[in-house]
Amino acid sequence: MTRARLHGLARNPALPVEALLRLAADDRLDIEDLTTFPAAPGRRGFTDAAFDALAAHPDPQLREALARSSGATGAQRARLVGDLSIAVLHAVIEGPADRWADPLPTWAYRRLADHPEPVVRDMLTYLPGTPRDVIVALARDPHPRIADAARALLRHTPAQPATMGRDQAVSFAESTSPWNRAQAAADPELPAAWVGVLATDPEPQVRLAVSMRPGLTEEQRAAIPVEIGPELPVPAWVLAAGPDELRRCARSAHIGLRRSAACHPELPADLIAALAADTDPTVRLLLCEHQPAAPPDLLLRTHLESDDDDLLRHPTFPCTGLARLASSPEPRARALARYDDAAPAPLIDQLSHDPDPAVRAAVADDPRLPERRILELLDDPATATPAAANPQLPRPAMTALLTAAGVP
Structure with a gap:
């Protein structure tokens, strides 16, 4: 029980900083003991004094874990932007794995965009969260690879789903491999005749891919026999759908399209409300996992239904009436x-x-x-x-x- 008590002491906000540093040097505690906080709504994390003490620790692995800790605010993690370790800076930019972690302030990205090491500036072009104005600045970077990567990001428009091309799609549709036929079934350039053939394919994964193609009517989708499991692919075309197409997906009888719509990055409030009342528990769970404006009562109910503790960190999880x-x-x-x-x-x-x-x-x-x-x-x-x-x-x-x- 000694380690359990020391682990708790390490995250006690009233523990003196000197005692925290003594614990950080104790072999019985690992880095996770010092930097991990349980998921909870409105739960405190590091005090500023505790964070700053650990941020000055000589072990770069501890500082790296600190930069990824969900117990640290974005403003606290930003204090590590001057760290001399590239691994720590990578962790600062990447941030916590928690979907609802507090973001870095914009000034931190701007300072990293001026870093003398190209590898640090390059990270900003492929790790998440970099503000658009910082990407615009990086498009003028003196390093050609960084500038090209930034310009590619600025040009990127996900409006059109990827395609392997008509000929390759037909080749895959003729394949004996169910995986290949499923890829063909999802390809937007697959000829209509082949769409009809694959709609009656003996493999469930192939028929499912056909049923989730863009452009089908509700009647056509309903005519395809599909098996809906707990895990379904989210088609890129749904995530990139415009308002009208997104509305059709959210109101579709096809569970897969409603689940995909719940993940859309710009889901409007009326569709959030509609999907919050969906009969499919996975639709409701995905809505909670992807929508920062998910209704508080839905978050509470879904947490109790799903045992998903990550929902406790959601910004709208209710802290009143509990x-x-x-x-x-x-x-x-x-x-x-x-x-x-x-x-x-x-x-x-x-x-x-x-x-x-x-x-x-x-x-x-x-x-x-x-x-x-x-x-x-x-x-x-x-x-x-x-x-x-x-x-x-x-x-x-x-x-x-x-x-x-x-x-x-």
Whole structure:
């Protein structure tokens, strides 16, 4: 349990910086212990003092992990733009894997665009997030490869789906390989006669590809027997669809087209509302995963249906009205009650005695808990880590944990 407690201490916002640096030098903790924060709505991450202390650490691998940490804000990660390690700068530009991570400020991209190393400037042309005005500046870069890459980005228009060409599409349609025939079935230049042939192909993946081609009527799609599984490809033409075509996809009887429409980067509010009421749970999940304006009530319901903890980081995940879930028969729902800022301290204390260890762990770092209860949770293996992260953990208890663990 020693490592569990030290892991919690490392992300305790009330831990003195000097103690954090002592933990960073302890072999029992790895980099993930120092830089990983659990997904939670509105959950705090690094304090500025803690981030700055780790950002000055001599280990570049720790700084690289810090640049990718979902516990850091974009403004904090931007403080690493002057790092001497190329790997750290790559991590700064790439950012956290979390879809809803706080973005870097524009000034950070502009400063990196002036970096003396071409490899750093080049990263801005293929890693996500680079603002258009920075790409415009890079199109005038003295390094030809960087300038060409930036100009290609500026010219890029996804309006037309890729094609292998008519002759190659026919060749693939004649193939004995189901994969080849499926590629042909999706190609926009496949002749209409072959579209009809592949619509009755014995392989389900081929028929599915035909059914998701652009230009078909609803009747034509419905006439193709398809098998809809949990995983479906998202056609590029749907992601690039204009308003009218996108509307047809969102209102289609074909589940695959509705799922694809849910991923569209410019889905209008009325279609978000329509897909939020879709009968297909995967449509609703994709909507939550791809739309920053997904309705809060949908996020809550989908999180409880899907067990997708990443949804807890979504910018519109509700943080009000969750206290009502404390009486739910479902442990996952009860655990969410602690994220309600208006939940009274007695309710949080009640949840810390919940029979389910996951619920107790969810509330163990809540500062509304009384000191006595935090210390009790610290001695429970199921709650030791979050209890050690509780900012109301008394300073003498922090010191005692470090001493008992032999942290130098």
